[in-house]
Structure formats: structure tokens, C-alpha cells
Amino acid sequence: MTKDQAVPAEVENLLHDDDNIDNMYLTFAIGEETYGVPIAVVTEIVGMQRIMTVPDVxxxxxxxxxxxxKVIPLMDxxxxxxxxxxAYDDRTVIIVLELAGSPVGLIxxxxxxxxxxxxxxxxxxxxVGGGGExxxxxxxxxxxxxxVAIILNTGMLVSDAELSMPEAVSA
Structure with a gap:
């Protein structure tokens, strides 16, 4: 599988159209539900790759x-x-976001x-939901x-505490 195989061409084109980002959301599916993240924080979409596991996360x-x-932490x-x-399949992709100056990948x-x-x-x-997290x-x-697309709070989804990698990995 090539890195861009699972990415529709119109999505890829819109990711690089800087004039068209206000009120724009990249939508994706988890099961039967549709979620969205602001296109302004999306840097690219890539196909699944070899994932190096990291202990104690x-x-x-x-x-x-x-x-x-670039070393990019991945969240499923x-x-x-x-x-x-x-199991990941040929439609599973990684959405790379740039949040607070650091890249993070969403599977x-x-x-x-x-x-x-x-x-x-x-x-x-x-x-919506039971409150709390x-x-x-x-x-x-x-x-x-x-x-309905569920618009995610990317800051809460990938908070620094959850994505802190051991120093040797993030360096």
C-alpha cells in the first residue's frame, strides 16, 4: 500500500488550499460515527506504516x-x-495534526x-455524554x-500529559 492510497483526492487537495480553511473540518469515521477536526490543524494524511511501540504509555x-x-506519536x-x-485495513489512515508546535498522528x-x-x-x-472527560x-x-459530525476538541483529545513520550524518544 502506498502512503496516500486511502486518501480521497478531493480531501488531499483541500488540505493544501490555505484560502479555504475557515469553518472547514476534516471528517473521519470511527465505527459508524462521523467525527471532525478543524482543517487548520491537519498537516497531512498518510497510510498505515510500521509503528514502533513505546513502553509506559x-x-x-x-x-x-x-x-x-520526524518522530510522530500515534493515538488510536x-x-x-x-x-x-x-485490525487495521487498507482504509485505516493516520491523520497528522500540528498542535502547539508538535505533530501527533490520529489512527x-x-x-x-x-x-x-x-x-x-x-x-x-x-x-452530551455523562459530563467529565x-x-x-x-x-x-x-x-x-x-x-451530524461530532467536532472534537483536539486540545483535549491529545493533551500533553497523555502524549508525553520518554525523553529518549522525543529527543
């Missing part, structure tokens, strides 16, 4: 990859949401599309036609 941190000389979003683990079941969701089509997530992961609920 949370279960949902699968390890790191070396992507063109399924496991982060306490869902059942499933997702499949990338869907880039959607423009106007602010007035994003409802508050208050009252699960609520803080959801920034809002974006209405797109008859569908």
Missing part, C-alpha cells in the same frame, strides 16, 4: 512513526474512545471528506444536512 498510544525524519482514536480494538478507521460547517450549524456539546472531548455537534 497509555493503551491508546500505539507508539511512534518516523515520517520523513478507537482506543481513546474506549471502543473495541480492530482512524477511514477518512471521509472535508466539510464546511458554518458556526450557526454547530450546536453546543453541553449536556467525555464531554470535554466534544467541542460541538455539526449539522450537515440530515447528518
Amino acid at each position: 497509555p493503551r491508546y498510544i500505539k507508539g511512534v512513526i518516523n515520517l520523513r525524519g 482514536v478507537r482506543l481513546r474512545f474506549s471502543l473495541d480494538e480492530r 482512524v478507521d477511514r477518512v471521509s471528506e472535508v466539510l464546511e460547517i458554518a458556526e450557526d450549524h454547530i450546536d453546543s456539546a453541553r449536556g 467525555s464531554q470535554s472531548l466534544v467541542e460541538g455537534l455539526g449539522r450537515v444536512g440530515e447528518n
